[in-house]
Amino acid sequence: MTLRQVGEDRLLGQLLPSLALRRNVILGAGDDCAAVRSPGESKLLLLKTDCVVEEIHFGRKTDPVLVGWKAMMRPLSDFAAMSGIPQFALITITLAAARSTSWVRRVYRGLNSAARRFDVSIVGGETSNTNGPSAISVSVAGFVEKDRCVSRRGGKSGDDLFVTGKLGGSRRGRHLRFLPRIEESRWLSKHFAIHAMIDLSDGLGSDLPRLARASNLGFEIDESRLPLNSGAKISNAISDGEDYELLFAISRRDRVRLEKSWRKKFPKLLITRIGRLSQASTVNPQPLRSGYVHFK
Amino acid sequence: MTLRQVGEDRLLGQLLPSLALRRNVILGAGDDCAAVRSPGESKLLLLKTDCVVEEIHFGRKTDPVLVGWKAMMRPLSDFAAMSGIPQFALITITLAAARSTSWVRRVYRGLNSAARRFDVSIVGGETSNTNGPSAISVSVAGFVEKDRCVSRRGGKSGDDLFVTGKLGGSRRGRHLRFLPRIEESRWLSKHFAIHAMIDLSDGLGSDLPRLARASNLGFEIDESRLPLNSGAKISNAISDGEDYELLFAISRRDRVRLEKSWRKKFPKLLITRIGRLSQASTVNPQPLRSGYVHFK
Numbered sequence: 001m002t003l004r005q006v007g008e009d010r011l012l013g014q015l016l017p018s019l020a021l022r023r024n025v026i027l028g029a030g031d032d033c034a035a036v037r038s039p040g041e042s043k044l045l046l047l048k049t050d051c052v053v054e055e056i057h058f059g060r061k062t063d064p065v066l067v068g069w070k071a072m073m074r075p076l077s078d079f080a081a082m083s084g085i086p087q088f089a090l091i092t093i094t095l096a097a098a099r100s101t102s103w104v105r106r107v108y109r110g111l112n113s114a115a116r117r118f119d120v121s122i123v124g125g126e127t128s129n130t131n132g133p134s135a136i137s138v139s140v141a142g143f144v145e146k147d148r149c150v151s152r153r154g155g156k157s158g159d160d161l162f163v164t165g166k167l168g169g170s171r172r173g174r175h176l177r178f179l180p181r182i183e184e185s186r187w188l189s190k191h192f193a194i195h196a197m198i199d200l201s202d203g204l205g206s207d208l209p210r211l212a213r214a215s216n217l218g219f220e221i222d223e224s225r226l227p228l229n230s231g232a233k234i235s236n237a238i239s240d241g242e243d244y245e246l247l248f249a250i251s252r253r254d255r256v257r258l259e260k261s262w263r264k265k266f267p268k269l270l271i272t273r274i275g276r277l278s279q280a281s282t283v284n285p286q287p288l289r290s291g292y293v294h295f296k
Numbered sequence: 297m298t299l300r301q302v303g304e305d306r307l308l309g310q311l312l313p314s315l316a317l318r319r320n321v322i323l324g325a326g327d328d329c330a331a332v333r334s335p336g337e338s339k340l341l342l343l344k345t346d347c348v349v350e351e352i353h354f355g356r357k358t359d360p361v362l363v364g365w366k367a368m369m370r371p372l373s374d375f376a377a378m379s380g381i382p383q384f385a386l387i388t389i390t391l392a393a394a395r396s397t398s399w400v401r402r403v404y405r406g407l408n409s410a411a412r413r414f415d416v417s418i419v420g421g422e423t424s425n426t427n428g429p430s431a432i433s434v435s436v437a438g439f440v441e442k443d444r445c446v447s448r449r450g451g452k453s454g455d456d457l458f459v460t461g462k463l464g465g466s467r468r469g470r471h472l473r474f475l476p477r478i479e480e481s482r483w484l485s486k487h488f489a490i491h492a493m494i495d496l497s498d499g500l501g502s503d504l505p506r507l508a509r510a511s512n513l514g515f516e517i518d519e520s521r522l523p524l525n526s527g528a529k530i531s532n533a534i535s536d537g538e539d540y541e542l543l544f545a546i547s548r549r550d551r552v553r554l555e556k557s558w559r560k561k562f563p564k565l566l567i568t569r570i571g572r573l574s575q576a577s578t579v580n581p582q583p584l585r586s587g588y589v590h591f592k
Contacts, residue, residue, distance in 0.1 A: 026340055026445075027445075027447055030510070031378070031447050031448050031449070031510070032344070032374040032375075032377035032378050032447075032448070032494060032495060033342040033343060033344040033374050033375060033378045033380060034343045034344070035340045035341070035342055035378065035440070035445055035447070036341050036342075036343065037337070037340070037341070038334055038335045038337055038339050038340060038341040038439065039334045039341070040334060040336065040337045041333070041334055041336045041337070044322055044331045044332065044333070044334060045331070045332045045333070045334040045335070045341070045384075045437065046329040046330065046331055046332075047330045047332065047384055047419060047420065047435070047437055048329040048330070048386070048420065049345075049386040049387075049388050049420060049422065049433070049435050050388075050422065051390065051422070051424065051433070053390055053425075053426050055427055056424065056425065056426070078328040079328075079329060081328035081329070082327070082328050082329045082331065084329060088341075088343055090343055090344070091345075092345050092346075092347050092433050094347065094390075094431055096428075123343060124343065124344065124345060126345065126346065126347070128347065128349055128352065129349075129352065130349050130352070130428055130429060130431065131351055131428060131429055132392075132426055132428010132429050133426060133427055133428050135390055135426065135431065137345070137347070137388050137433045139343075139345050139386060139435035141341065141343055143334065144331070149322075149323075149331055151323055151327050151328075151331070152327050152328070153327070197328075198328060214327070
């Protein structure tokens, strides 16, 4: 059945009662706005929206459950980058005419299981038709304690740069099944002064220069140290994107304690020091394939 | 120039510094999430997302400034329906390949002037390409005092039903230029116990039954009383949609005081009693063209 045959109200009426909902939701989907408990003035409210578009972020034949999973996890990865806790999500699906309501149902199954994984409530949903490819937009609200909010801006010259996990080759499937590093990020901000952090969504080659620019600094990377996924090359780690690992800057004085306590806390997840932040230089060296480089 | 030629980062770098921003924004667009001051625990956090899609909510040749205005004002109208104050907006534009960056710039001009009209800060923006028609999705966060939050659910049998303004014929242009009834709604919740409220986005014929159902009630309407825009018929007032006026339920004991003080406060804006909420009936009468009807 198509959306037009079923009707948007009826479809949402079927989907919304099954949504993940927690006790801090006062009014969920079905009213004009969602009304939820406010985080309190000692915390910052965090807001993020992100979307996945057919033929760009997922294929025509991608399992819709994985499409929903990815659509939810992408903005949650931005919460990891701020060391925040995501709480409430709003979904907008613009649906190609050719798509069936069972496709929407399976997308919602993926959205829902991703939301439950991090105790996020889905508090609103909308579906509208389009003559083009389908798209799923997810907006998330949550919070972070004021003294644990990590932006991209706080990096200091000489800081070590670390990445979690391994990089490169995510298009072989990991981009649809990744787990945002929220627990790791919360642990980091609880035990360490993280100066600056970003999640690697566009690839180290784009995201590291963003973090450095936001901190008014340059950087030096030892490409030979980059942790690679099996089958990935250095160039994949730099350019592929969609790793959804964390890149962060931390004082070199914390290096030993970080590496030791991380291994104890997250024995299955690699953490790798890949370089350091440096004074911004006026020269703009070309990318190199090895050794210390400024690759932008 | 197309988005691909300019690059998303550069385009957003041009657009974002000009955005409406208020002092409660700690980190605006440009970091992984926006970080803003939390409303405090005595208030409810309100969340809403809404989108406009080319060829459905606006035409190929519609002035992009008006497209942006409408995209922002639609979710703000939902804040009016809850008697809430919108504060922070996130924008997602999925852009058809044929659209130029100057089109995006003009859309942002409309988004921005709509945001400024109600002191809303635009705290994040994203633009991605699509092979289909363009779409603009706007997510808004804000607050309402706990004792002033008006849902659709609180209607009581016997309540008067009022609408603001005039209905019907919005497609002749008003759907692109409307002003959400936020000031009116805030005044209402300050001075009266509003039992239930909704904004008329899909038309009285869809939205009134939604309000009644949410309150577990039926309704009786005097169609001859419906306030019509010039050129509009009763059927337009019921079915056209996109009026973005308020429909609300209030005790009949407040009728005289409401009508009198409304005329004093808003002399240029009509308020009309169009019927009342009643016990839900098991019969489901057919729509009539005049007299008291249950039209669903």
